Amino acid sequence: MDDGKRLGIGIVGLGAISGIHIQAIRRIDKAVLKAVCSRDGQRTRLVALEEGCRWYTDYRLLASDPEVDVVILCTPSGTRLEMTRHIASCKKHVISEKPLETTPKRIDGMIEACKSNGVYLASIFHKRYHPVYKWIKSAVDSGRFGEITGTDVLMKWYRPAEYYSGSKWRGTIDLDGGGALMNQCVHFIDIAQWFNGGMKSVFAKTGRKLHKEIEAEDSAVAAVEYANGAFGVIEASTCSYPGFSTYITVNGSKGGIVCENERILRLELPDETDGTFRMPDESLFGEHGGDARTNVKQDFSLHLEQLGEAFNAILEGRQPPVEAPEARKAVEIITSMYESAARGVEIEIQSFKERG
Numbered sequence: 001m002d003d004g005k006r007l008g009i010g011i012v013g014l015g016a017i018s019g020i021h022i023q024a025i026r027r028i029d030k031a032v033l034k035a036v037c038s039r040d041g042q043r044t045r046l047v048a049l050e051e052g053c054r055w056y057t058d059y060r061l062l063a064s065d066p067e068v069d070v071v072i073l074c075t076p077s078g079t080r081l082e083m084t085r086h087i088a089s090c091k092k093h094v095i096s097e098k099p100l101e102t103t104p105k106r107i108d109g110m111i112e113a114c115k116s117n118g119v120y121l122a123s124i125f126h127k128r129y130h131p132v133y134k135w136i137k138s139a140v141d142s143g144r145f146g147e148i149t150g151t152d153v154l155m156k157w158y159r160p161a162e163y164y165s166g167s168k169w170r171g172t173i174d175l176d177g178g179g180a181l182m183n184q185c186v187h188f189i190d191i192a193q194w195f196n197g198g199m200k201s202v203f204a205k206t207g208r209k210l211h212k213e214i215e216a217e218d219s220a221v222a223a224v225e226y227a228n229g230a231f232g233v234i235e236a237s238t239c240s241y242p243g244f245s246t247y248i249t250v251n252g253s254k255g256g257i258v259c260e261n262e263r264i265l266r267l268e269l270p271d272e273t274d275g276t277f278r279m280p281d282e283s284l285f286g287e288h289g290g291d292a293r294t295n296v297k298q299d300f301s302l303h304l305e306q307l308g309e310a311f312n313a314i315l316e317g318r319q320p321p322v323e324a325p326e327a328r329k330a331v332e333i334i335t336s337m338y339e340s341a342a343r344g345v346e347i348e349i350q351s352f353k354e355r356g
Contacts, residue, residue, distance in 0.1 A: 007311050008034040008067040010092075012059045012083065013074035014047055017097055021072055022051060024304040031070075031311045037062040059083055063090040070095060070314060077182070078102045078175035084110040088117040093314055095122045095307075099186050100324060102177030104332045104350075111324045122310055122320040123327030126302035127187045128194065132262050136250060139257075140195050144269060146254030148230040151196055153188045154247040155180075156240035157292045163238075164214050171214030179216030181206070181334045185236035188248060190330040192234065195250060196226035198329060198355075203346040204337035210239035222337050227352060243292035 009031050011018055018036075025033050037056040038044045048055035056062045063071060063086055071087045073080050073096040080101050084094050094114060100123045101107045114121035127133060139145055157180070169175035176183055193199045204222035211218040218239040224232045248259045255269040310320035332351055340347040 005030070005315055007031045007069045007314060008065075010035040010037065010062045010065060010068040010071045011074060012037045012062060012071060013076075014038040014040070014043055015074060018047075018074040020300045020303050021074065021307070022047075023300040024307050027304055028308050028311060030315060031307070034067045035062050035065050060086055063087045063092055068092060070311070073097060076169040076175040077177045078106075078169070078172075081106045081109045081113075084121065085113040088113040088119050088121075091117060091119060093120040093122075093320075095124065095310060095320065097124050098190075098327070099123070099177060099182060099331045099334075100327050101331070102174070102182070103335055104328055107324060107328045107331060111328075114324075120314060120320055121324045123322050123324060124303065124306060125187065125190050125322045125327060125330075126306050127191055127262075128322065129302045129305045130262050132259060132264060133191055136257060136259075137195055140250065140252075144254065144272070145250060145252030145256060148196060148226070148228055148250065148252045150230050150249070150251045151192050151226065151232045152247070152249045153185065153192050153232070153234045153236075155185050155188055155235065156237045156244040157184055157246075158241045158243035159211075159218075159238040161211065161213075164211055171211065171216045171218075173215050176216060177331070178334060178338060179206075179211075179214060179218055179220075180236040180238045181217065181220050181337060182331075184238060185220075185234070186330050186334060188236075188246065189234060189333055190327075191248065192224075192232060193226065193329055193333060196228050196230055196232075198227035198352060199333050199349050200225045200227050200229075200352045201346050201348045202333065202337050202340050204340040206338065206341040209237075210241075217341075220337065220341070222340070224333075245292065 009025055011021055025031050033051050033053050035054040036044055036047050037059050039057055041057050044055045070093045073083060077099055080096055087094055101110060110121055164171045171179050202222050202224050204220060206217035206220040209219045219237045222234045224234055245260045250257050254271055258266040313320040332349060336347045336349055
């Protein structure tokens with residue numbers, strides 16, 4: 001890697017999450033924000049003036065900017081396939097906010113576009129960088145919990161009616177890909193399947209309990225079986241007023257753990273009596289639990305870690321995290337939950353079946 005090289009970054013979409021990316025980029029030595037883009041010219045110009053970069057209202061012009069090496073997509077999920085095809089054709093790498101797209105098929109189109117143009121594609125799944133989740137993943141993989149028997153997710157959040165009515169895409173099938181599962185719970189579904197090496201099958205029910213005006217669900221529950229044989233329950237809601245903590249539990253034959261808002265509420269490892277294990281230092285990061293009552297994020301520390309790792313990987317000619325086939329898993333799981341709810345049957349995850 002050329003120690004003097006800095007990646008030129010372009011951001012497309014200046015909604016709530018873009019500010020987190022901008023704050024992170026400011027603190028990464030190997031990257032510099034070169035351009036921003038949104039359809040709102042006035043807002044885009046103001047952001048560009050503040051950051052000292054160029055601005056566009058057409059993403060295709062940003063993709064053609066010779067000083068942009070990597071394009072970060074912060075646009076509605078259902079817009080990203082077409083954007084990625086064009087950006088990749090301009091030989092620019094693509095990093096997208098979660099979820100990559102609204103269906104596995106559309107993600108496959110993104111993967112193919114980047115592969116055929118020799119550029120990288122990665123997805124933001126910043127919660128994988130939280131020290132508590134990294135510690136749990138390591139404990140699961142090293143067998144400290146024994147045979148995993150169950151992993152549950154309880155996400156009972158709240159979004160007011162204005163969250164949906166103030167946007168043309170939130171809660172829509174085409175652009176948001178779904179509701180509480182696809183937009184909010186996708187992070188925790190990704191974490192749960194990551195702990196367990198994937199997911200085998202789902203049986204779900206979904207509904208609109210409070211937000212009757214949206215297309216997608218504001219409430220969902222699913223019984224799941226993971227690839228390792230463990231069972232689990234996943235519950236997701238944006239209609240649980242006023243918004244409650246997120247819980248993730250992992251249980252095994254040698255112990256278990258309960259997390260509330262990414263803090264360890266209870267850890268049991270009865271067989272480890274020598275006192276050698278250390279609790280993860282959860283104070284390293286400010287973000288705990290996500291946004292139970294608001295979509296406005298404050299903490300950028302996890303994005304900072306993932307983007308820093310991703311930019312270093314690109315400079316070194318390596319695939320940046322999280323690679324698209326891995327990011328695809330959560331979307332496939334969620335779309336399988338939608339299929340299960342629509343048909344009233346258990347759905348086996350297609351990629352699991354193909355693994356044999």
